Amino acid sequence: MKIEFFSAKKYDKLFFDEANKLHSFDITYHETHLGPHIVDIIKDAEAVCVFVNDKLSRAVIEVLAKKGVKIIALRCAGFNNIDLDAAKEFNISVCRVPSYSPEAVAEHAAAMLMTINRKTHKAYNRVREQNFSLDGLLGYNLFEKTVGVIGTGKIGKAFINIMLGFGCKILAFDLYPDSTLKEKGVDYVSLEKLLQESNIISLHCPLTKENHYLINKETINLMQTGVTIINTSRGGLINTLDIIEALKTQKIAALCIDVYEQEETLFFKDLSLEIIDDDKIQRLLSFPNVLLTAHQAFFTKEALKEIAEVTLNSITRLDKNDMPNDANVRLV
Structure with a gap:
């Protein structure tokens, strides 16, 4: 079978070529999306x-x-970038990787929180310039802080377990509460209560039509002044213009984002020698209390290995009309 890969980077080729030794697909890689x-x-x-x-x-x-394409393989968990109704209409099967090292994303969310709080990124640069002052580096203890987690699937659950290790109180919102998390003391509450009572809010839900711009002017107004927001899920969960206004008024004390609603024109590219005409991303980057990484949360050896293996296994099974289930999910 011939497979055309898009948005392919060097690391994709490395891990997929290794996984393909068991399948011998004819793979053509394209760097463009x-x-x-x-x-x-x-x-x-x-x-x-x-x-x-x-x-x-x-x-x-x-x-x-x-053109005869029968399978669309998403090497990611989210599927908000595909018209599933159209795929069904044209009889194209769609598979994804719903779970690839959820700990990778959860650990990155925790790393971003620790960095923006204790300002280790700023301290690192200072010390390299022989500036050993502590002024402006004041943080706070995570112990006993209230952390609101929106979405308690595998990634959200992994993040909660990390935060429980810090001694945080966890408020959670999900349409399908996890009984094992309840046993650990996680309190499932309404979205409104979570927004009102959390010191830190972390987003771990998929992007759907219903929750597009979940974080907006109205929901931000429900939050405590001085809240920290983390988003390692999908950029469209946050209304960027509203978040900028909240940062300007200091309603939001810190923002950590690994995703951005217009990231397709920016992320996974070296634009260091170009003029970026996206005023919203430039404004975000101007805030000292905003930490932005370029969709890096998934980027571990374990995750890339699993993505490659699961994706090619799914394609093999679909080609044999062996419907993937569990980790290898057929969507249509």
Whole structure:
């Protein structure tokens, strides 16, 4: 089988080539993202493999179907970037990797929280310049702070376990509460109560039509003044303009984001010599209390190995009409 890969980086090739030794697929890698601008390049491929910033609109999926593509393999957990109804209409199977080292993302969220709180990134730069002053580096204890976690799937659960280790009180919101977390003392509450009572709020839910801009002017107004917000899930969960206003008024004391609603034009690229005309990202970067990483949370050896193995196994099973289940989920 021929597979066309999009948004492929050097590390994708490294891990997928290794995993492909068990499958012997004919893989062609493209660094560009998949969208209307490039879809016509596909030829004689039965499957495409895409990542978070590839755009699989109905128009793109229709072209894929005409070209004989039978499988769309998402090498990520989220599927907000694909028109699933169109895939079903054109009889294209879709698989994803719903769980790839959830600890990788959870640990990155915790690392961002620790960094923005204790300002270790600023301390590192100071000391390298022989500035050993502690002025401006004051943080706070995480012990006994109230942490609100929105979404308690595998990643949210892993993050909660880390925060419990710090001695935090956990408030959680999820449509499907986890009984094992309840046994550990996690308190499932309404979203409103979580927003009102949390010192720290971490987002670990998928992006859907219903929760787009979950964090907006109205929900921010419910929060305590001085709250810290962490988002390692999807950029569209946060209204960037509203978050900027809250940072300006200091309603939000700190913001940690590994995702951004317009990241497809920025992330996974070296733009250090270019002019970025995105005023919102430039404004965010101007705040000393904003920590931004470029969709790095998933980026561990363990996660990349699992992504490659699960993705290729799913394609193999779909090709044999052996419907993936559990970790290898067939969406349509």
